[in-house]
Amino acid sequence: MLFLLLLARYVAPDAFGLLAMAMVVFELANVFITSGLGVALIRKKVVTDVDLSTVFYTNLILSAIAYIILFSTAPYIAEFYEQPELTKIIQAMGIVVFINATKLVQVAVLSRTMNFKAQMSASTSGAIGSGLISVGAAWLGLGVWSLVLQILSASLITSIVLWVKSTWRPSLIFSAKSFFEMLRFGKNLLIEGFMEILSQNSYILLIGRFFSAEITGLYFFASRVSSVISSQLTSAIQQATFPALSTLQDDDDSLLYKYRQIMQLMIFIIAPIMALLASLSPLIFELFLDKQWSGAVLYLQLLCIVGAVYPLHALNINLMNVKGRSDLVLKVGLIKKSVSLILLIAAIPFGVIAVVLSQVLGTILALIPNTYISTKLIGYTFSKQFKDIIKPVFSAICAGLVTFSFVFFELGYSFVSLFLLLILGCITYLVISAIIKVEGALMLWNKSTRLLKKTH
Secondary structure (H helix, E strand, O other): HHHHHHHHHHHHHHHHHHHHHHHHHHHHHHHHHHHHHHHHHHHOOOOOOHHHHHHHHHHHHHHHHHHHHHHHHHHHHHHHOOOOOOOHHHHOOOHHHHHHHHHHHHHHHHHHHHOOOHHHHHHHHHHHHHHHHHHHHHOOOOOHHHHHHHHHHHHHHHHHHHHOOOOOOOOOOOHHHHHHHHHHHHHHHHHHHHHHHHHHHHHHHHHHOOOOOHHHHHHHHHHHHHHHHHHHHHHHHHHHHHHHHOOOOOOHHHHHHHHHHHHHHHHHHHHHHHHHHHHEHHHHHOOOOOOOOOOOHHHHHHHHHHHHHEEEEOOOOOOOHOOOOHHHHHHHHHHHHHHHHHHHHHHHHHHHHHHHHHHHHHHOOOHHHHHHHHHHOOOOOOHHHHHHHHHHHHHHHHHHHHHHHHHOOOOOOOOOHHHHHHHHHHHHHHHHHHHHHHHHHHHHHHHHHHHHHHHH
């Protein structure tokens, strides 16, 4: 978040717009490497070196094919957007697809052994290293290329650290039997992953096609800010819990109990963050960014709703994967993406705000098929999920309204006022959570008291 704000001080919105257009095709290519087989490796009860090496070489081959396609189609993509600069940007960013392919198996190996400390070390090194490189490049006036350098260096640094931290090395073996065994589970996730990326980036795709690069950049920046918090936190919790929950895949009662705990905890953490980000965003943009970014404030506030709902989607999909029902992931994905696409196409003639509102509505409607499947699998009904999230959401809304009232009446635009309002929002949230006995707060309190007793 810090590096994103720093980059926005030196790089104009239209540069972010160019990056957003390139990211669409880059992520579509990248999904062939990151979806399917990696999850299959983590979920599989017994994994051999043959399995690991087979997936490793498969990913290298797929990444090479994906890069060739990216490189050759880049001029046509640039022509579609009417942005000639995109050709070289896409061709340079495509290298990341190959780099990501080299680290997927290492992530799976570390996840199976619950070694998330090593993964945190790798991702932190990548974030800090790439952030320093990109901010330095932006300060030197490299514009959009500073953003490209951030993506390239983050992937490279993360991959290097993962290889240093992991003891696994590929052997010169490949098994067709192993490949097809994991492909049976992974193929549905691969198709679903492709559709998910296409659905997520369809907003950028159409905004970039029908509106200016500047407007695309404002939307992309707001989307990145909201997703940096919600998606990253959710992904971290999912990554940590998926291997453990996979061992309970045949015990529905235990799965339901654990998933309810995870849901309560995630919403307790993410809901106030998104509420306070939405309420304080005018102040944050005023203090950290130039006036050219002010148009992204409303986009961000609306996308915070999407960010708050995202953990519900992610956990329901996670449950289907734990149960080995990648077929359901695909079927539910088809329904959700179809609805979102219809809403998006209908909103385009009414402007970018309408597009963002369609994204919010589509996100909420997508809960219906998600919770339906969870009900069928382990009895985690919509009413139970609503009960698990309503208290922290209510507390978060109250905290957001309290802080926004100060921002709305412009009672102080300074770093001190931002800090004080942040503290006020947190205190408001915790006090209300304590009064109405939010389950996530109680879990954290009980865990903290047990740890304190152990230390004494």
